[in-house]
Amino acid sequence: MTPLSPVPIRGEARPAISVVVPAYNEQEVLRAFHARITPVMEGIGLPWEVVYVNDGSRDGTLAIMLELQAADGHVSVVNLSRNFGKEIALTAGLDHAAGTEAVVVIDADLQDPPEVIPDLVAAWRRGFDIAYAQRRVREGETWMKKATANAFYSFMQKIGGKVQLPPNTGDFRLMSRRSLDALLTLREQHRFMKGLFAWVGFPSVAVPYDRAPRAAGTTKWNYWKLWNFSLEGITSFTVGPLKIATYLGFATAVFAALYAMQLIVRTVLFGNPVAGYPSLLAVVLFFGGVQLMTLGIIGEYLGRIFNETKGRPLYITERYLPSGAAWRQTSSDPAGVQRAPASGTSGAIAS
């Protein structure tokens, strides 16, 4: 484990721990979230910051973030130019996390209780690079969501190969600076974060907790999104479906050959009665379907190759306001990705 050095650098202290919070239309919960995270982080006793990422919200989320940033030196705000989706918003937050020792990833909706963070920190202090929070119960989620989630993870487990995804685990976790730096070298467009976290490796440990229902607002998930999320997970971590297509093709070819042989033998022995039109149609349609499906699978991979080859940046930052920095609103405030680290958290450091 990296030694902790919360000593001020040149009279200023950079945050040791950054808490990264992606938020999309979270105006109902953001203030409550901040009120709950503050005492928790103060209790840890290391300089900290919370990085709020506004993922193109259509409500007052950004205004609340700016308000919090103006009032509290621990707050840093990353405003994306539009909605990029949670995985990318999270990446943007991790890119801008100034924490020198560790970073915590947490949802804004209070489903991940901030009170678990000290446990994550304790696990990290015991020497683990990654401490991921593992749900004991899933309150406020339908059995359908639980069942589909379980099915997805057991499928991923079977075909996932070397990268094993821990079950009942979301993005809520703590990562050491070195494992974060490793994660940030993965710049793929299709970001299946749970898979990326697992891919990075490093000593990891599960910290059990009870997941709460959403405090307010509504989930941005639906089954279509969940399906796409699963597709993302599967296609970015395994070429299994392509293999399945190969074997399916092979199996049907073998079956067709056997069937043809049987037809020949029967014709030789018993003559040729009129073949059934409906069965012919059924077979044609079946193989038409199998071929289209296989093309679709290839297409899923091809489309992803297409997206990756464009080499676009993952996101565009509209503005970045570091925590505790002497930020002034000026007309020359540059847009674009600013990687300026938070410089000092004057007067706002937990002692």
Ligand code: UDP
């Ligand atoms: N989120 C985001 N961008 C999006 C959708 C969601 O940043 O396009 C954030 C959201 O504000 C929340 C977290 O990601 O902090 C998890 O979202 P949600 O609670 O809707 O997902 P669930 O908990 O149902 O998995």
Ligand code: MG
């Ligand atoms: Mg949620």
